[in-house]
Amino acid sequence: MTDRLSNSCQPMPKQSFRLARWIPLAIGCLILCSCSHLRQTAMVTETSSAVVQPAVAQEALSPCPGGTPTTCQVAYVGGASAEPAPLPYTVTGPYCPPGIAKPWPAEEYLCDGGDRNTGVEVSPEWQVLGLQTEDTVAHFDTVGGQTLVQPSNRVCIYAPRFGAVRKVVGLAMEEQHTALGGVKKQERLAGHREVQEAFGAKQNLQPGRNIASLPPVVYRGKQEDGAVSTMQQPYEQVQDQFLPYENLKIIRAGCFEQKENAKLAQGAAAAIAWSQIEEIQIILDGQSASEEVSTTVPTAVYTVKEGPACPKLQLVKVASTPFAKPGEIVDFTLRFDNVGNQPIGNVVLLDNLTGRLEYLPESSQCSLSATFSTEPNEAGSEVLRWELDEPVEVGEGGVIRFHCKVR
Amino acid sequence: MTMVKKLRYPTTPDFPCWVRVVGAMVLVIFATVGRAAEAPIPSTRVHYLHQGAMPPGAIGSLRLQRGGPLHGYFQPVEIKAPEGASVSLAAEGTFIKGESTPRTVGLLVGQVYRLRVTQIPLESGVEVYPTIELVDRLFAPKGQERRFAIPIDLTVEELRLAAAGKFVTRVIYVEDPSTALPTAQEGDGVQWFDVQPGGDPLATADSLGRPVAILRLGGRLPIGDPAEEAGFCFNYPPFLQYPCNAEQLAARPKRLARRPRKNNPAGFCDDRFLLR
Numbered sequence: 195m196t197d198r199l200s201n202s203c204q205p206m207p208k209q210s211f212r213l214a215r216w217i218p219l220a221i222g223c224l225i226l227c228s229c230s231h232l233r234q235t236a237m238v239t240e241t242s243s244a245v246v247q248p249a250v251a252q253e254a255l256s257p258c259p260g261g262t263p264t265t266c267q268v269a270y271v272g273g274a275s276a277e278p279a280p281l282p283y284t285v286t287g288p289y290c291p292p293g294i295a296k297p298w299p300a301e302e303y304l305c306d307g308g309d310r311n312t313g314v315e316v317s318p319e320w321q322v323l324g325l326q327t328e329d330t331v332a333h334f335d336t337v338g339g340q341t342l343v344q345p346s347n348r349v350c351i352y353a354p355r356f357g358a359v360r361k362v363v364g365l366a367m368e369e370q371h372t373a374l375g376g377v378k379k380q381e382r383l384a385g386h387r388e389v390q391e392a393f394g395a396k397q398n399l400q401p402g403r404n405i406a407s408l409p410p411v412v413y414r415g416k417q418e419d420g421a422v423s424t425m426q427q428p429y430e431q432v433q434d435q436f437l438p439y440e441n442l443k444i445i446r447a448g449c450f451e452q453k454e455n456a457k458l459a460q461g462a463a464a465a466i467a468w469s470q471i472e473e474i475q476i477i478l479d480g481q482s483a484s485e486e487v488s489t490t491v492p493t494a495v496y497t498v499k500e501g502p503a504c505p506k507l508q509l510v511k512v513a514s515t516p517f518a519k520p521g522e523i524v525d526f527t528l529r530f531d532n533v534g535n536q537p538i539g540n541v542v543l544l545d546n547l548t549g550r551l552e553y554l555p556e557s558s559q560c561s562l563s564a565t566f567s568t569e570p571n572e573a574g575s576e577v578l579r580w581e582l583d584e585p586v587e588v589g590e591g592g593v594i595r596f597h598c599k600v601r
Numbered sequence: 602m603t604m605v606k607k608l609r610y611p612t613t614p615d616f617p618c619w620v621r622v623v624g625a626m627v628l629v630i631f632a633t634v635g636r637a638a639e640a641p642i643p644s645t646r647v648h649y650l651h652q653g654a655m656p657p658g659a660i661g662s663l664r665l666q667r668g669g670p671l672h673g674y675f676q677p678v679e680i681k682a683p684e685g686a687s688v689s690l691a692a693e694g695t696f697i698k699g700e701s702t703p704r705t706v707g708l709l710v711g712q713v714y715r716l717r718v719t720q721i722p723l724e725s726g727v728e729v730y731p732t733i734e735l736v737d738r739l740f741a742p743k744g745q746e747r748r749f750a751i752p753i754d755l756t757v758e759e760l761r762l763a764a765a766g767k768f769v770t771r772v773i774y775v776e777d778p779s780t781a782l783p784t785a786q787e788g789d790g791v792q793w794f795d796v797q798p799g800g801d802p803l804a805t806a807d808s809l810g811r812p813v814a815i816l817r818l819g820g821r822l823p824i825g826d827p828a829e830e831a832g833f834c835f836n837y838p839p840f841l842q843y844p845c846n847a848e849q850l851a852a853r854p855k856r857l858a859r860r861p862r863k864n865n866p867a868g869f870c871d872d873r874f875l876l877r
Binding site for chain 2 (some may be wrong): 296300301303305354359360366390395398472517520549573574575599
């Protein structure tokens with residue numbers, strides 16, 4: 195036996211032979227680990243390949259080194275390909291399991307806004323793809339001919355709705371007859387009846403009524419110094435003054451203020467991007483400046499260079515209340531601003547309402563001239579569409595307000 | 602020294618060592634890849650361990666074993682009965698004085714509460730003893746717990762069915778907003794439907810949302826024996842009584858005259874406790 199082993203494995207040392215026995219096991223483990231990764235990669239590839247000629251998301255563009263031409267801090271909301279922006283404060287209950295995305299539990303919250311699951315894409319024929327319920331996005335055309343998609347933040351309202359499933363069972367009687375037959379004792383089962391009354395699956399759908407009530411709006415405001423505002427007063431197309439829940443500077447002027455973060459969060463409309471503070475930059479005629487130092491000239495020379503094109507649209511959504519019961523009215527306000535460095539055109543805002551939100555007719559208001567239309571969606575609600583008639587210049591923006599009833 | 606002779610016809614071919622190593626690697630690769638490809642995929646999303654026909658208290662107690670902030674939390678529950686009917690809860694060895702509805706009480710998850718419904722419209726003298734079992738709770742924002750209470754509807758039809766000897770099981774669930782029916786829900790009562798014959802109401806409710814309560818009507822009646830009453834009332838679990846709010850008082854039938862009460866042991870549903 196020793197002779198045989200020595201003949202067959204003579205060249206390989208004993209230590210190397212032991213090491214070689216573990217190599218197959220290690221390779222097998224690596225293959226197992228790589229299989230799951232390949233499967234996920236394949237699923238992602240299949241999903242993305244189903245979209246026909248997707249539009250370019252804003253994140254795909256080059257960053258804007260020159261910053262924004264506005265004089266106030268501007269919050270950027272994540273683009274179509276980004277994950278939904280987490281909320282710095284959410285209107286959740288007293289408990290939430292660790293490691294689970296808020297709001298929790300999801301059954302008790304009614305959400306609207308953002309771009310969930312597959313991202314919204316716009317084909318060259320202006321066909322919107324991937325717009326699901328609860329999505330609120332805006333798409334626009336740039337000077338360079340690109341079509342970009344910008345989702346809004348996500349607004350969640352605590353509005354649980356209950357249902358009931360009923361079952362009625364009637365009592366059944368079991369009868370058993372026993373009879374003697376000759377020598378043998380025979381037992382015959384007379385019958386085993388189980389009576390269950392069948393009820394038709396009926397559903398008591400109650401007719402819905404549209405009860406519209408305009409909340410009292412008394413707004414006392416004072417002119418604040420500092421930021422240059424594009425809309426300090428409501429436009430003629432918007433009725434009333436600013437409502438209390440939307441009396442925020444980001445709604446009035448499109449400028450974000452750090453002190454309004456808590457108030458925005460209470461309205462369930464805050465995004466994590468608002469907490470970011472941008473650096474102060476030098477702006478000369480709307481263009482960034484860079485410093486050049488030369489040894490021959492003992493002075494600083496400022497050279498103005500034209501920065502790259504950076505079209506951006508800011509879209510902020512707030513709700514009037516963080517909780518609502520079925521039948522109550524919830525007001526939504528959308529604030530959009532052109533925070534890029536070039537005009538944008540063909541701006542279209544879309545809000546695909548979830549099935550539990552019912553748009554109240556004639557309640558849409560837009561501060562800019564826009565064509566408003568609705569279209570039924572697959573959830574039994576409607577898709578709201580605002581198409582701005584005029585391009586939006588740099589630093590300009592507007593407000594859209596509409597009412598919904600919680601079903 | 603022992604001499605071992607080499608086999609003349611070896612049982613296995615005498616391959617070189619590197620061939621054995623490569624062969625072992627191929628076998629391991631095929632075994633692992635084949636095993637991964639044949640991994641079973643669960644056919645259903647939920648495996649229902651519980652059934653709606655289980656005895657009262659079984660589902661709630663098993664829910665407590667799954668953990669979570671359920672122990673000791675009094676979940677507000679709004680009980681609604683037909684106009685004119687009187688509802689009383691079992692407490693401390695007896696049924697407290699009946700009150701008209703709607704009324705809001707705080708119940709524990711996992712416990713079973715026995716009710717007594719009397720003065721049923723067009724069923725004078727008939728008493729029905731339904732039970733309420735909470736199998737989960739809500740997580741409402743702070744200060745909104747009572748406003749978003751779990752609705753328990755005692756309809757006239759179901760009370761009459763229970764009085765006629767039927768056994769009614771109603772599972773109340775929180776709808777999943779993504780699959781909710783796009784219909785308005787206003788006024789009294791929640792949307793309900795009958796499960797298909799032979800179906801399980803708990804499994805059906807679980808497929809539509811998250812079951813939170815089970816209402817059972819019909820079945821046993823008290824026999825008057827104090828020793829049996831405790832079992833009949835599930836040992837009188839504790840509950841909280843909340844004062845009526847303005848909406849509940851407005852939903853109640855108007856009285857022609859109200860006599861001042863000097864002693865109100867129940868301590869609820871009185872104008873003195875009206876929430877401003």
